[in-house]
Amino acid sequence: MDGTSLPRPVVTLRDVAQRAGVSMATVSLVVNEKTESRVSEATRQRVLQAVNELGYRTNALAKSLVRGSSSFIGIVSDAIATTPFAGKIIRGAQEEARRHGYVLLVADTDADPDATEEAIQMMIDHRASGVLFSTWYHREVDPPAALEGVPTVFVNCLSRAPGSCSVIPDEVRGGETATSLLIDRGHRRIAFINSTEDAPSTVGRLEGYRLALRAADIEIDDALLFTAFPEQEGGYDAAGELLELADRPTAVFCYNDRVAMGLYERVKEAGLRIPDDLAVIGFDDQEVIAAHLRPALSSVALPQYDIGVLGVRALLDRLAGGGGETVQRVFCPPVLRESF
Numbered sequence: 001m002d003g004t005s006l007p008r009p010v011v012t013l014r015d016v017a018q019r020a021g022v023s024m025a026t027v028s029l030v031v032n033e034k035t036e037s038r039v040s041e042a043t044r045q046r047v048l049q050a051v052n053e054l055g056y057r058t059n060a061l062a063k064s065l066v067r068g069s070s071s072f073i074g075i076v077s078d079a080i081a082t083t084p085f086a087g088k089i090i091r092g093a094q095e096e097a098r099r100h101g102y103v104l105l106v107a108d109t110d111a112d113p114d115a116t117e118e119a120i121q122m123m124i125d126h127r128a129s130g131v132l133f134s135t136w137y138h139r140e141v142d143p144p145a146a147l148e149g150v151p152t153v154f155v156n157c158l159s160r161a162p163g164s165c166s167v168i169p170d171e172v173r174g175g176e177t178a179t180s181l182l183i184d185r186g187h188r189r190i191a192f193i194n195s196t197e198d199a200p201s202t203v204g205r206l207e208g209y210r211l212a213l214r215a216a217d218i219e220i221d222d223a224l225l226f227t228a229f230p231e232q233e234g235g236y237d238a239a240g241e242l243l244e245l246a247d248r249p250t251a252v253f254c255y256n257d258r259v260a261m262g263l264y265e266r267v268k269e270a271g272l273r274i275p276d277d278l279a280v281i282g283f284d285d286q287e288v289i290a291a292h293l294r295p296a297l298s299s300v301a302l303p304q305y306d307i308g309v310l311g312v313r314a315l316l317d318r319l320a321g322g323g324g325e326t327v328q329r330v331f332c333p334p335v336l337r338e339s340f
Contacts, residue, residue: 011054011055011056012056012118013027013028013031013056013117013118013121014114014117014118015054015056016031016047016050016051016054016056019050019053019054020043020046020047020049020050021046022043022046022047023145024114024117024118024121024146025117025144025145025146026039026043026047027047027050028117028120028121028145028146029145029148030043030044030047030048031047031051031056071101071102071103071129072102072103072104072105072123072126072127072128072129073093073097073102073103073104073105073128073129073130073131073132073312073315074104074105074106074107074119074120074122074123074126074128074130074131074132075089075090075093075104075105075106075107075131075132075133075134075155076107076109076116076119076120076123076131076132076133076134077089077090077106077107077108077109077134077135077136078108078109078110078111078116078134078135078136079108079110079111079135079136086134086136086304088304088305088308089134089155089156089304089305089307089308089311090104090106090308091305091308092304092305092306092307092308092309092311092312093132093155093308093309093311093312094308095309096308096309096312096313097312100312100316102129102312105122105123105126105128107119107122107123113144116144116146117144117145117146120144120146120147120150121146123150124146124150129151129315129319130150130151130152130153130315130318130319131147131150131151131152131153131315132152132153132154132155132308132311132312132315133147133152133153133154133155133157133159134154134155134156134157134311135156135157136156137156137199137201138156138157138158138168138169138171138199138200138201139157139158139199139200140157140158140159140160140200141154141157141158141159142159142161143159143161143164151315151318151319152164152165152315153165153166153167153311153314153315153318154166154167154168155167155168155307155308155310155311156168156169156304156307158200158327162325163323163324163325164325165314165315165318165323165324165325165326165327165328166326166327166328167307167310167311167314167328167330168200168307168327168328168329168330169201169302169303169307169329169330169332170204170329170330170331170332171200171201171203171204171205171207171208171332172204172205172207172208172211173208173329173331173332174204174205174208174283174300174331174332175204175205175206175207175208175209175211175212175253175283175300176208176209176211176212177208177212177300177332177334178205178208178209178253178281178283178300178334179192179208179209179212179213179253180212180215180216181281181298181334181336181340182251182253182279182281182340183212183213183216183218185251185279185340187249187250187251187279188218188250189221189224189247189248189249189250189251190209190213190218190224190249190250190251190252190253191224191225191226191242191249191251191252191253192205192206192209192224192225192226192252192253192255193226193227193228193234193235193238193239193242193252193253193254193255193259193263194206194225194226194227194228194255195227195228195229195230195234195255195256195259196227196228196229196230196234197230201255202255205255205283206225209253223245224245224249226238226241226242228255228259228262230255230256230258230259231258231259231262232258232259232261232262232265233262234259234262235254235258235259235260235261235262235263235265235266236262236263236265236266237262238259238262238263239252239262239263239265239266239267240266242263243266243267243270243272249278250278250279251278251279251280251281251340252278252279252280252281253281253283254280254281254282254283255283256282256283256284256286257282257283257284257285257286257289257290257297257299258286258289259282260280260281260282260289260290260293260297260299260339261289261293261297263280264280264293264297274295274339275295275338275339275340279339279340280297280298280339280340281297281298281299281300281334281339281340282297282298282299282300282339283299283300283302283332284299284300284301284302285299285300285301285302285335286299290335290337291337293339295337295338295339296337296338296339297337297339298334298335298336298337298338298339298340299334299335299337300332300333300334300335301332301333301334301335302332303330303331303332303333306330307330310328310330314326314328
């Protein structure tokens with residue numbers, strides 16, 4: 001032995017929860033002295049006993065989260081490393097935070113509930129002034145219990161909790177934009193390949209498609225509505241059905257670019273050409289797909305960078321005393337290429 005002691009292992013919120021036989025959210029409520037919470041005295045004492053036995057150390061500064069301020073803003077996301085969309089949100093949030101003198105703390109939870117609770121607790125321990133809570137695709141979420149009392153803005157996801165603030169893509173207007181572009185090129189028989197997913201994007205883009213047709217006095221033909229698994233294989237299969245129609249459409253709006261990629265493949269196999277025989281517009285503007293298809297795919301872009309920027313602005317507004325329940329829908333801009 002050289003007399004050098006090894007560092008003690010860090011005791012986490014999860015360790016305390018396992019020892020006390022309660023959830024991490026309950027531990028968070030107890031150690032942060034949330035007196036208004038519905039934690040029984042017996043449970044509180046059990047948690048405190050586990051804290052003492054394990055030597056768990058809370059950050060005393062964390063308890064001033066909603067009273068004080070710091071130079072940190074946190075962002076908790078369920079999939080940062082694996083999706084290009086999340087990266088754009090982070091870049092927008094980071095650059096906007098920097099403009100206001102803040103540093104962005106980033107946590108990727110891989111959609112694990114325990115990791116999410118730990119990430120939020122980490123933000124509290126670092127005295128983050130507030131948290132952006134993000135998901136990699138637009139969906140409705142239930143706020144994690146650990147966010148109780150923490151200034152929060154939901155970015156790219158929608159929370160219907162009272163008083164919550166959400167910044168999301170305008171799916172309806174995006175679907176309307178895509179369809180209107182095809183109408184403006186003279187198309188009247190326009191198919192829509194929608195997704196099988198249960199998500200706001202599925203409902204919103206369909207609504208936008210219908211709005212655009214109605215505005216142009218084009219009758220909505222249910223025979224031109226298809227649903228597909230939102231990947232290349234789904235687009236390929238839906239295109240096969242579409243091409244078998246006796247009165248084939250002249251244009252197609254695809255739920256996303258991956259669906260469009262599958263459609264491209266099936267159209268090519270049929271000996272047809274895009275856009276001469278079939279005009280196509282996608283959604284998402286995934287550059288690794290849209291810009292590299294031949295012909296390059298026109299698409300409606302998800303405004304992820306802007307969502308990150310506006311999320312930080314909304315959070316700073318709440319920290320300055322603004323608030324109230326709000327949903328901010330961000331315009332999805334078209335990116336015009338050669339497919340229509």
